[in-house]
Each structure stands twice: as C-alpha cells, then as structure tokens.
Amino acid sequence: MDYKDENQHNTLNKNTEEFEKNEVTNQASNQHFTKETKNNDTFADNHSTSKTKNPKNKSLLHFVLGGISGGIVSVILIIALVFTNVIPLNNGGNKGSSSAEENKSPEVIETLASEDADVATNIEETSKAVVGVINMQQQNIWTESEEAGTGSGIIYKKENGKAYVLTNHHVVEGAEEVEVAVNYSDKRLKAKVLGTDELTDLAVLQIDGDKITTIANMGSSKDLKVGENVMAIGNPLGMEFANTVTKGVISGLDRSVPIDTNRDGQPDWITEVIQTDAAINPGNSGGALVNGNGAVIGINSMKIARQEVEGIGFAIPVDAALPIAEKLETEGEIKRPMIGITTAAINQVPPQYRMNFPLPENVKGGMVIAEVQEGSPAAKAGLQKFDIITKINGKEVTSILELRKLLYSEASIGDKVEIEYYRDGKKKTTSITLEARDNAEENTGQ
Template identity: 55%
Template sequence: MGAFLVIVSFPKLVDLHLLPYNIQPDNNLQEKADNHANQTAGITKNVQLNVVSGVTQAVDKVRGAVVGVSNIQSTSFWSDQEQDQEETAGTGSGVIYKKEGGKAYVVTNNHVVEGANKLEVSLADGTKLPAKLRGADIWSDLAVLEIDGKKVKSVAQFGNSDNLKPGEPVIAIGNPLGPTFSGSVTEGIISGLGRTIPVDLNQDGIVDWQAEVIQTDAAINPGNSGGALVNIEGQVIGINSMKIAQQAVEGIGLAIPINSAKPIIDDLEKFGEVKRPYMGVDLKSVNEIPAYYQQEALKLPKDVNYGAAIREVVPNSPAAKAGLRELDVIVEMDGKQIKDVVDLRKYLYNNKKIGDKLKIKFYRNGKLKETTLKLTGESL
C-alpha cells in the first residue's frame, strides 16, 4: 500500500517542486535510443559536418581571385563570307593580384593570350568582363591584363617562392578544360625546385631559353595555365605554366616561381614590356655550327668548341661601340664561361641591368680579346 502511494504521489511532488533535488530528462540518452531504433529499423540519418582544414582555409582565401581567361580570335569558314566570325580559340586561367584606381590587374601566361583579337575574363561568380592586354613577354611566358575593378571582390596575395621546400604541400587552382570545371582545386606537394626546362620559342627545333620552374605533382591540366599555385597560407607562390605530357610520365606539373615573376609583372603593367639589357647582336651557338666552319670561318682554336658567335652587329649599339664585329665568338662574360646563346641570354637577363657595364672575352681570328660595353634598354 505504501509503495502504491509513492508511485501515485511522485509526479505531483515533482510538478510542485517539493523534492530536495531536480529531475531532468537525459536528452543524450533519448538521442541514443532514437538512433538505435532508427538503425534497428534500417533508417539512415543525414549528419552535417563543418569540415575546416588548412587546405580549405587556403582555398577560401585565394579562390575568388582566380579567374578564367578566354582568347577570342577571328575565323572565317567560307572564302566569300563578308565578315569574319569571332570564337573562343582557347581558354586559360589568371590571378587577380592588384586592384587600384577602379581597375584590376590579372597575371596569366603569354601562351594563353597569344594571337588574341579580344580577351575576356570570367570572375569566380561567373561575371564576364572584357580585358585589355597591358603587356606580354614570350621569354618568361607571362602576360598582364587589365579589367574593370568594380565587380572584383578578391585580390590574391603573393608569397615568397624562395622559402619553398621539397615536400611542402601546395594547391593548384584554375580552370582545366574551360568554364565547365572553373575554380577547380587540386592538391599536391613541391616535387622539386630550380628545375630547368628547355624552351623552343619559335618552333625551329633549336632551344632558345631555359625556363626555371617549380615542379609539383598537383594536377595541372590544359586550361590551368596562368592559374595559381598556392601554399598552405593561401599565398600565391607560383603561376602554373605547363606540364610534361608524355605517355610514360604522370604528375609532373610546372609553375613559374612568383619571386621570378614579380619584376616581370611590374614591368608589363607599367611599360607593356620587360625592360631588359640590350647588347645589339644577332647570335648563333658555336655547337650548332659545323666543325669545318668553326675552324675556317670563325678560326677558333681546336680546343674551343663552345661560345656564342656574332652573326650581325647593330650599328650604334652597345656591342658596336665596344668594338665587337661579325664572326667574333663570345666565350666569357664577367668571368663566367658562356657555352652557348642560351647561356648568354640567361646571364644577361638574370644578372645584369640597364646601365650596367659588361666585360666580355671573345675570340677574333683565333686570338682571345677583351672589351667592356655599357648595356642599354632595347630588346636583344
């Protein structure tokens, strides 16, 4: 009888708060019981997760500054067509790096904009804007575009590519295969630094330049060119440029180090071209000249099979003023041996500035001579 009275009176005592302690339902127990019941009944419950990592934060920081670039060219399908038609000849990516005076500036690759009649930039939100080419440089494969800055909301921050380490995580952001995959993100690591890739600029089978690039295994596909290679802090440390596309090769993507790109970007934005030192010579590598002509025409000593042979000297140029002539063979600059034309260009562009003096050793008629010239600012 006593137990019956306790059971009947207990709920009333709880409602009147007459007990010396509080009784609260255990919601966790109820949730566990519900989950167990759902699992028993075969019911799947959706769980929402807010995943935040260093990678997602880096992507969020820079993704809005990565844009698409469309190369629009004129085409005519029929010879009697009155007016040429315009169509997109190629697409690539770009990075908004500056917003100033109502304008925004985009860095991309030269090969993305080459041959364009018109250029169009697609912002991350899909807005399309006409773009003006401020300048392009075939040697570095960089170009700078100008767009209206009103709708630009995000600007990328440049990092320091000199501080990169092999194995460091990086993220590639761009538009592989065009607008369908715009803003694609791939992750990888720094596979190598200071890689040197031979480049044939005029497709004549002769190497014109050695591009120094960052190697990464982050997937870089057609359309990624000009996009951002980003560190874990969301800073741009490279401009994606190319990949090695061979059947036996996988995961070798290449990017231009941002520290090498920054002075070129500045020149393209300000002057429309890169201000490089100028000698005023037309050159050919000695190793590309048959041995017979090395001896008969250049009159080089038999143990000298390297250097850059002068084919022509521009009148009143620094080379002409320094006394250099046709058939002279440059073998040394400022004490550094010059093996070929690529070696000469690399030393000149990477180590000298307009107005600098340059000491040259060269062979003329089999005799080693020396001269000094003062570099000016025309194009080599």
Template identity: 50%
Template sequence: MAVLEVPADQIKVVAEFGNSDKLKPGEPVIAIGNPLGLTFSGSVTQGIISGLERAIPVDINQDGTPDWQAEVLQTDAAINPGNSGGALINIEGQVIGINSMKIAQSAVEGIGLSIPINYAAPIIEDLEKTGEVQRPFMGVELASVNEISAYHQENTLKLPKEINYGVAVRGVQPNSPAAQAGLQEYDVIVEMDGEEIRDVVDLRKHLYNKKKVGDDMQVKYYRNGQLEETIMKLGGETL
C-alpha cells in the first residue's frame, strides 16, 4: 500500500471512508478499478457484500506454511487483474474496502475479496504522519507446536502430554523485548493477555491487531514442563 501526494488544486472531490465494521451481508457495493490495464481504466462493477471476516491463509515468508490469515470482505462484484488497489464503495459513496484479489478456479464464480477499510485506515494514517508503518516487535523466531512432531513436543519442548498447542520459541534476538522478558529457546507460548494462543497465526493476530509499540503484554509459557509467566514491553519494527 502506498500514499501519494498530489496538488490540492487538482482535486475537487475527496472520497469519504465508511465503517467496514457496520457492513451486513446483502448490502449493495460498487468496485472501481482498471481491469486488464489502462484499456479498461475506470471500470465500475456492482454486486453485494457476500460475506464478512473471511479468513484467507497467507504465507508471508514463502516457506509453504501459512503464518497469517488475512481477514477480508467477500463480494460478487467482478474483480479482475488490475482491480487490486481500487475502491470498494457502499451505496452512500463511501470507501469501505480496497479490492485485493479473487478466487480464480474453474468451479468458482463471483468470489472477489477486499481489504476492510477499517484495517487499512491505520496504515494509511501512519504513512501520512511518519512516512512509515511501525508494528509491535517481540524479537523471536517462532514455530507452531502443531507442526512439530510428537517426539520433539515431549523430549525437546518437554510439554505436558495434555498440551498439544501453542507457539514454540526457536530463537531469541539478543537485547530484544523477548530477551529482556526472559524468554528462551524452546519455551512454548500458550497465552497472551489472557487469550489462548494455539499457533503462530493466533500470536500474530493478537500482536498486530490488539497491541501497540510500547505496550506491556502478559505472556504465559511452558518451560521444562512448568507453566510460567512474564511481562513483555513491546518494541517496534518499521515495515
């Protein structure tokens, strides 16, 4: 995502942001974009909101394992290559989403996906104010316990037999927030701020959606079979 600066004297109308949290399935929407390039620039398609909070797995580090879930709006308004970045607009002319992708399979028709504007707005505000986006930072390398063999869960992580979930710490950066909070390699995080953490996706959603740089975060983890607790003061990293 980028924020562009243009001369104000060339702008006559500015689109207003709506509230994507208030959307309901069945609401009419309009998608604007440039499908297939400039030949069809400014194309407008119409449809409805087909679904809310659709979770789409995303492989951030390209290791073949999803480590994030993008929560998107589903619409049947036609979204084609070139539409990405275009506006999804409600009946009042407010921007309620940013067109992102579609599911392109022979057996699938009319499933377009859009980033809710309430997710995008904080990023836009950060870019406008500082020219960069900062996210909370722990300073750890992680792996979901459900991707680790039962042998290593028991013998390396030393987890109790009834614990088959959580996030294993594979490494801790020196002087990072995690290091200062006392976390070590092979600790297994199972709870943050009272919220159960079952895998890496849960951890990142809690960290990025509910915390800010400088916040304190309560972390519960297993070490050598014992449940322990610490408070971590989150740092920041620039994206």
C-alpha cells in the first residue's frame, strides 16, 4: 500500500521569520484517538498514534490469590489490585507514555554515526529525517496484517548499512509488523523493532539504510530556556499530512507529569518532560521537537487532551532519550530491579476489610502484599502474603508510584534495601538484595 508524500514543506524557508508566513497547523479532529489518563489533572497521552483500527485488548491480571484462610479478604484484595497498578512495566498491555529510566542525569551521547548520510543543519533538512511509523496488526486469523495506527519517528543514526529510528513505545506497541515511510520515497521500508521500554515510552527501530540520505542533528536539552522558539515535526492524523511543522515556544522545563501506563485510572509513574505550546496532534508521537537551528531537543510524546485546554504538549528531553535508545539498540530492553511481589495500596482495600490489616494510628499507609513470587528476593527475605510494606530505606511507601520511584530511580540491581513492614500489627524489618527483572517473562509484580 503506497502513501503519497506530503509536499506542503517542499518550500520550507530556512529561517523562522519566513516560516511563520507559510506555517500550516493541522488541528486534531474529535474522531481521532487521543488517550487520556484518569488522574485529577486528566493528563492524556497524545499517543499521538493516529488510529485506524482498534488495537487488540489485553488482560490486566494473570494471577489468582487462593489456598489461604480468609478467602473473602483475598477476593477483596484482588479487586483492589485490579484498580491499582500491579502490571509490570515491560511487555505491558495497554499503551502508555512515560519518562526516562532514572531521575539521574544521564550522560548525553554526543557523537552518532552517519556514514554517507548528511546531518541535518536546518528545519528543512531535519524534516527529511522525520519519518512515518506504521503499526501493522492482524485483526483476525483470516486476514493479513493491516494498518492499526500511525505515528512518527526520528532517524538518529546510520551505521553499517542500517539506519536507526527513535520513536515512542506506544507507537509500535502490539504491532505484528512495523513499516517506516520516508518523505522522499513512495516505498515503505520494513522495520525491525530492536527494543521498547514502556516506562520511558521509547522504542528503537532498524531499517535498511540504502535509501536514507539524511539523519537528524540530535541536539541537547541541557540549556533550554522558557520562551525559546521551537518547532514540532511529525505526521498529524496520519501520512496524508506527513512532515507537518508547527511552531511554538518552550512553555516549561522539568515538568513532572503523572502517567498511568496500564490505563487502570491510577498514576504509576512520573515522567519528566518539556512543555510546549507547539501543536501536537494524534500522529505526532515519536516526532521531533527542534530548536531554531533544526537540532532535535525532544521527542514529542503526549499532550493534555481536554476540551477546555489548548496548547499544552510534552516532549521527552533528548538528553534522557538518547542513553535509553543506546541500551534498547544494543540490549533490547531496560533492566530494572525487582523485589518479587504483587502489591496494592492499603487505601484501595474497602474500609470494612481493613481490620484484617492492622496498622498503628501514626502510620499513614502502606502496600499490602498480595503475592510473593517463589524464589524472589522478597521470598528469600521472608516476606509473606498480607504483610504491609510501609518504608523502603527509611522512606514512606503509600502508593505504587512511590514504590516504583524508590526501586527504579533510587536503587539499582544488586543494591541491598531495608524494608519496614507490618505483620499482624507488629512492625518488622528485613533486608532485600534487588535482582534484575526478567523482561522476557510476563509477571505482575514489582
């Protein structure tokens, strides 16, 4: 299936003043998909995948508590778990968007191979390095894979005859096949997904580099200033409007946005992003946020999608994205620590059943263990079902978001952490050595 190239930018001007005269901003229509998180601020992933087919449904929970006394309590805890995030970060179900792997400031990758491709030096050239990413899914067993949605991607490197595309995890999630469309060729290129990461909402694709003539100039998000002019390049509403450029400013830096990665209505991660008022519409996800020189400073990822809100979009800072891209390219995944439990916040348990989980009045809350994985660090440390974890390394843990932040941002694989917990109303402590999560196996724990 061929896509026509979007030619509206073939006379792009080389400076911002001329660009303002020709800019065309395409607004998203209500009939296209824009995903919303259901926290109080109604943050929504632009997911900016322009959908043409509904993605496949995926289950939320793959375990049953049983074989213990107090069956009613177990059932209630399962219900609580369904409405809190207990799904692991990797190989997840519903689409999501997120931030960098850690809050630590990663070292920026300053040099990327380009081989015989030119490195973009202005907006027009950068637009050539922004591609369409087409998510192909098989709707039933009798048909071939069909287009399920489209997003954007950035060609950030060309090496050994291959080109590498950085995009969002949610753009390619669930795809049986992925295709890439460049704006100077009618032919789609088959893409290999080298790795994806749900938490950071990033993915890396590999394509044949023979027809790739330009790679993006990957800049830095380190010295950005509020009010600085920026432009968003992508494919809003699909390939019909390929390589659309919209202009705005940096509206805010270091924004912390709560993200609901599994769409259960509870935020389970905080992503640090750049805020911009440049128009970002469905289909823009994975595209480039660039400065006036055409250097990529961010990867467009999401927006606030509410009827009364305009011009609040977000991009993953390039300084956080590039180290993740390097790991996905070489290792295929981001390894994070685990303790080996399935858990839910105690405030999700109905009040009439909380008597089964006694806590002192001065304890604000905690995480009830629903299951301990056999052979896990938690099992080795003696933790049991229905223990209530209240602190990790002396810091209070009252939500899945706090638990993940402590594990993924403040600890590493191999670290020993101190766990404070309550069992039958009595405070206990134990030490746990964190192990790597096996991303190849689906699990429901932390």
